[in-house]
Amino acid sequence: MNIQLASSASAHDLRAVPPELVQGQARPQVRIVIVGHVDHGKSTLVGRLLHETGSLPDGKLEMLKAVSARRGMPFEWSFLLDALQTERDQGITIDTTQIRFRTNAREVVLIDAPGHAEFLRNMITGASQADAAVLIIDAAEGVRDQTRRHGYLLHLLGIRQVAVVINKMDRVGFSHARYREISDEICAHLDGLGVSPTAVIPISARDGDGVAARTPQIGWYVGPTVVEALDQLAPARQMDELPLRLPVQAVYKFDDRRIVAGRVESGALKVGDEIVIMPAGKIARVKTVEGWPVTPVSAPQGAGRSVGITLDRELFLERGDVIAHSSALVRDTRRLKARIFWLHDTPVTAGATMLVRLGTMESRATVVAIENAVDPGELSSVGTRSIGRNHVGEIDLSLAQPIAADTYSDNPRTGRLVIEVNGRIAGGGLVLSVDAGARGVPVDIVPVESALRPDERSARFRHKGAVIWLTGLPASGKSTLARALERRLFSRGGSPIMLDGDTLRAGLNGDLGFSAEDRSENIRRLAEVASHLARNGHVAIVAAVSPGFADRAQARRIADELFHEVHVATSAEVCEARDPKGHYRKARAGQIHGFTGTDGGYQPPTNAELVLDTGTKSVAEATDEIERMLAQRGVLFEELADLAANI
Amino acid sequence: MDHLDQLEAQSIYILREAFARLKKLALLWSLGKDSNVMIWLARKAFFGRVPFPAMHVDTGKKFPEMYAFRDQYVKEWGLDVRIEPCPPIDAVDPTLPPAARSAARKTEGLKLALAKHGFDGLIAGIRRDEEATRAKERVFSPRGTEGGWDVRDQPPEFWDQFNASPPPGAHLRVHPILHWTEADIWAYTQRENIPIIPLYLSKNGKRYRSLGDADITFPVASAASTIAEILHELEQTKVPERAGRALDHETEDAFERLRVSGYL
Numbered sequence: 015m016n017i018q019l020a021s022s023a024s025a026h027d028l029r030a031v032p033p034e035l036v037q038g039q040a041r042p043q044v045r046i047v048i049v050g051h052v053d054h055g056k057s058t059l060v061g062r063l064l065h066e067t068g069s070l071p072d073g074k075l076e077m078l079k080a081v082s083a084r085r086g087m088p089f090e091w092s093f094l095l096d097a098l099q100t101e102r103d104q105g106i107t108i109d110t111t112q113i114r115f116r117t118n119a120r121e122v123v124l125i126d127a128p129g130h131a132e133f134l135r136n137m138i139t140g141a142s143q144a145d146a147a148v149l150i151i152d153a154a155e156g157v158r159d160q161t162r163r164h165g166y167l168l169h170l171l172g173i174r175q176v177a178v179v180i181n182k183m184d185r186v187g188f189s190h191a192r193y194r195e196i197s198d199e200i201c202a203h204l205d206g207l208g209v210s211p212t213a214v215i216p217i218s219a220r221d222g223d224g225v226a227a228r229t230p231q232i233g234w235y236v237g238p239t240v241v242e243a244l245d246q247l248a249p250a251r252q253m254d255e256l257p258l259r260l261p262v263q264a265v266y267k268f269d270d271r272r273i274v275a276g277r278v279e280s281g282a283l284k285v286g287d288e289i290v291i292m293p294a295g296k297i298a299r300v301k302t303v304e305g306w307p308v309t310p311v312s313a314p315q316g317a318g319r320s321v322g323i324t325l326d327r328e329l330f331l332e333r334g335d336v337i338a339h340s341s342a343l344v345r346d347t348r349r350l351k352a353r354i355f356w357l358h359d360t361p362v363t364a365g366a367t368m369l370v371r372l373g374t375m376e377s378r379a380t381v382v383a384i385e386n387a388v389d390p391g392e393l394s395s396v397g398t399r400s401i402g403r404n405h406v407g408e409i410d411l412s413l414a415q416p417i418a419a420d421t422y423s424d425n426p427r428t429g430r431l432v433i434e435v436n437g438r439i440a441g442g443g444l445v446l447s448v449d450a451g452a453r454g455v456p457v458d459i460v461p462v463e464s465a466l467r468p469d470e471r472s473a474r475f476r477h478k479g480a481v482i483w484l485t486g487l488p489a490s491g492k493s494t495l496a497r498a499l500e501r502r503l504f505s506r507g508g509s510p511i512m513l514d515g516d517t518l519r520a521g522l523n524g525d526l527g528f529s530a531e532d533r534s535e536n537i538r539r540l541a542e543v544a545s546h547l548a549r550n551g552h553v554a555i556v557a558a559v560s561p562g563f564a565d566r567a568q569a570r571r572i573a574d575e576l577f578h579e580v581h582v583a584t585s586a587e588v589c590e591a592r593d594p595k596g597h598y599r600k601a602r603a604g605q606i607h608g609f610t611g612t613d614g615g616y617q618p619p620t621n622a623e624l625v626l627d628t629g630t631k632s633v634a635e636a637t638d639e640i641e642r643m644l645a646q647r648g649v650l651f652e653e654l655a656d657l658a659a660n661i
Numbered sequence: 662m663d664h665l666d667q668l669e670a671q672s673i674y675i676l677r678e679a680f681a682r683l684k685k686l687a688l689l690w691s692l693g694k695d696s697n698v699m700i701w702l703a704r705k706a707f708f709g710r711v712p713f714p715a716m717h718v719d720t721g722k723k724f725p726e727m728y729a730f731r732d733q734y735v736k737e738w739g740l741d742v743r744i745e746p747c748p749p750i751d752a753v754d755p756t757l758p759p760a761a762r763s764a765a766r767k768t769e770g771l772k773l774a775l776a777k778h779g780f781d782g783l784i785a786g787i788r789r790d791e792e793a794t795r796a797k798e799r800v801f802s803p804r805g806t807e808g809g810w811d812v813r814d815q816p817p818e819f820w821d822q823f824n825a826s827p828p829p830g831a832h833l834r835v836h837p838i839l840h841w842t843e844a845d846i847w848a849y850t851q852r853e854n855i856p857i858i859p860l861y862l863s864k865n866g867k868r869y870r871s872l873g874d875a876d877i878t879f880p881v882a883s884a885a886s887t888i889a890e891i892l893h894e895l896e897q898t899k900v901p902e903r904a905g906r907a908l909d910h911e912t913e914d915a916f917e918r919l920r921v922s923g924y925l
Binding site: 114136138139143266268271273275305307319333371374438439442 | 667671705799820
């Protein structure tokens with residue numbers, strides 16, 4: 015709205031100004047939303063509130079009165095809000111508007127939200143930004159379906175401060191009995207949701223009774239007026255007292271700094287803090303807090319700050335991870351239960367797959383089960399097997415990847431999620447419970463750093479640490495090449511270590527079979543071991559079929575900039591003709607199943623650093639090529655001078 | 662955290678979300694006070710650099726002071742600037758009133774620039790308190806393939822979760838300072854010492870509150886010759902910010918019609 019808000023000179027200025035509000039000092043800001051059934055008078059109340067608090071721009075009221083006269087219709091307070099042409103034509107509010115005004119004790123940001131069921135997504139968009147709500151009920155019509163639905167949604171949006179306003183009291187002759195009847199009904203409904211109203215106020219928004227003044231018509235009422243009720247609202251809940259939660263938005267490498275960026279959702283963080291990166295459970299210390307134009311920043315960073323930090327060690331972390339302190343960890347899980355509201359035309363059913371966003375994390379998810387689905391507008395709640403549009407329910411979700419999450423009761427910021435369908439937000443809700451993952455809670459894990467610096471080793475080995483990841487069909491020549499490369503690097507004084515997929519399956523990975531999940535885990539362990547070696551200055555040569563694109567992408571993420579992928583792209587015919595282990599023959603005979611060489615399950619890399627065909631090249635030629643690639647990428651070097659200068 | 666800290670942190674969060682989730686971003690730089698604050702916020706978000714182009718859709722009719730400002734700060738701020746021209750007035754919907762028609766050139770220029778660069782996200786410095794239709798905006802606001810805005814079919818947006826998947830051929834507008842007010846912009850400009858175009862400050866009893874094309878933008882009566890005085894003036898005034906922008910006042914729905922067809 016182009017309502018410039020304005021002086022505090024107003025009708026209710028005669029009341030005492032609270033002592034903490036010295037002239038010129040900022041009032042606490044509260045964001046409030048007015049909700050309720052369509053036509054119960056939300057926009058009228060907003061218009062009246064603006065008038066009563068002296069917040070209207072000069073001439074606005076007169077202009078709208080003139081427009082009304084020109085159109086031959088009586089002036090309504092709601093016209094102030096129905097600023098869009100289309101709305102005036104239709105006579106209903108279709109979206110949220112934000113209006114600011116001041117009461118004696120509060121800076122109020124007022125969000126008007128549409129009551130029409132058609133526009134529930136707009137009501138939610140508006141109400142989700144509020145610290146408190148005013149639920150409006152028409153005294154003549156009483157509690158209606160949308161009144162109940164909005165009450166329920168306030169609860170699901172986490173809004174616990176609710177003032178109820180019973181409007182149009184003039185239509186029921188300012189009847190105390192009617193007031194009590196409605197008050198009892200709505201209080202019972204809200205109590206059932208765990209919400210107790212701060213006040214139930216009888217008003218006539220059109221005439222002004224109960225809005226800023228207690229008029230004789232409602233002489234039987236002893237509670238606060240609407241303006242007084244607004245003065246008593248508590249500002250947004252402080253998240254500083256809760257444990258640290260810093261969801262990672264991105265990792266920036268604009269220069270030689272590797273800055274982890276995100277917003278502190280709760281708690282606080284400072285330089286030197288030991289932090290745990292969830293869901294992986296990796297531990298590091300905060301080396302610096304980066305800023306601009308001044309950097310580094312020494313002050314602790316509290317809840318609400320958008321920050322950038324560097325860590326004391328090179329760890330793989332990515333958008334979606336959550337940084338916490340080891341004393342109060344966020345949980346890692348692939349299963350969670352949530353109470354959601356649903357806005358999409360297609361109902362949610364068990365078995366549906368969708369995209370879940372929680373903080374900065376996103377994951378594919380499958381609905382395992384649905385419970386307690388209800389239409390919150392109806393009085394009787396009949397449970398069904400699906401959650402329809404504008405309904406609510408509890409869903410049990412299975413996530414495609416582990417995520418870090420809290421329950422809503424533990425942390426409102428990291429305990430709520432939204433659901434996307436076809437790239438559009440389709441619902442949202444609160445996390446009720448989290449099934450902690452099988453992974454042990456790594457409270458006692460403190461990695462010990464090597465006594466040697468990486469450059470000490472590289473000076474001796476004349477190479478940097480690296481992971482050479484050889485992927486390709488069975489019998490494509492990976493192990494042969496790995497062995498040749500190992501010999502070559504060792505001969506020049508290096509420290510190569512071969513990790514053969516089959517060899518590791520005999521020990522470290524002896525517990526794993528060949529299911530898709532086990533194969534992924536096999537690759538993950540290979541990547542973790544290899545990147546540990548590489549970070550300590552060795553060249554880890556991994557020879558593994560690693561057929562899946564996603565698994566190799568994960569390996570690349572783990573080893574990060576140390577990763578060098580070599581696609582051994584020997585043709586399938588050549589591989590099958592070689593068949594040194596007899597696997598192709600057995601697979602063709604039906605003796606082994608799910609063999610990558612014959613089932614077409616190999617997904618060739620699209621971004622390998624090097625592609626080699628051992629069908630057309632000798633082992634020595636192929637090894638030469640890898641060596642050349644490593645030299646070009648700065649892994650191998652001849653000159654010691656530069657490095658020696660740094661030691 | 663004070664009020665300005667909160668606004669800043671929220672805007673930085675939005676800018677980083679846009680950078681993380683969209684492939685080809687540009688920031689619309691109108692040279693005015695709002696978009697200068699936005700560039701400042703982007704430099705805070707990304708530690709000194711703006712990692713996407715700043716696009717100035719140039720009507721060719723801005724004040725000379727605005728062009729001087731642009732040329733100076735492109736260099737000082739290290740911006741990757743794209744200056745895009747607008748088509749001649751004849752190419753614009755002749756049923757619009759004169760000032761709106763003039764402003765609509767910018768929409769056409771914007772559409773041409775979008776087609777030329779293939780941006781999937783445009784960061785724009787509009788604010789809810791400026792104008793009634795802007796109050797209806799989302800932070801991430803999908804636009805149709807023609808750049809149009811369907812105010813009736815906006816997806817829900819809550820808990821800082823944004824709809825960042827525009828359909829093929831369409832783009833998203835991202836509004837990092839949607840929640841700021843005019844007074845917030847000035848208070849922050851003062852606190853951070855952000856450079857401004859001198860036209861905003863009073864000269865001979867008049868100053869510009871909002872800057873657009875030189876032929877359809879008019880100064881307001883004001884004695885405010887410092888930012889502190891502007892802030893004091895805003896405390897008192899009940900005149901809307903865009904009162905000096907002719908295109909807002911020609912007919913009741915001129916601005917809305919412009920926005921539905923893709924105006925900022």
